[in-house]
Amino acid sequence: MNAPGRARLLTVAELREALGPDKVGRDLAYAIARRYGVRLGRRLLVPLRVAEAIAEGRMEELEKTPGPPPRGR
Template sequence: MNAPGRARLLTVAELREALGPDKVGRDLAYAIARRYGVRLGKRLLVPSRVVEAILEGRLEELETPGMGPRGR
């Protein structure tokens, strides 16, 4: 997914497209983006490595030991 010419940060719409819009709804895509993504100004972006981890079934590797859910 990180091939030259590919975006390393995906918008929420691109995240849904990569995971399958029929499998991931808008609310779930935003929940994933809030938890694993970054905010640049008003934009919420998700690293492509998160999409790769979800597709490969290894999302737990992205969790930091000892850290609970991020709060505001």
């Protein structure tokens, strides 16, 4: 997944493509982006390392990373 010249931030559509659109639906991809991604303007972007961790089954690594507490409605 980590090829030279590859973007370090993925859009939601790119995240689905990287993880397999048959495995990750649109709603799940947006949930992942809201939880682990960043918002730049109106765009939700997910770090490539998050997609790699999900693909490799290393979710505990994501839970240990420091960051702001989740915000929601």
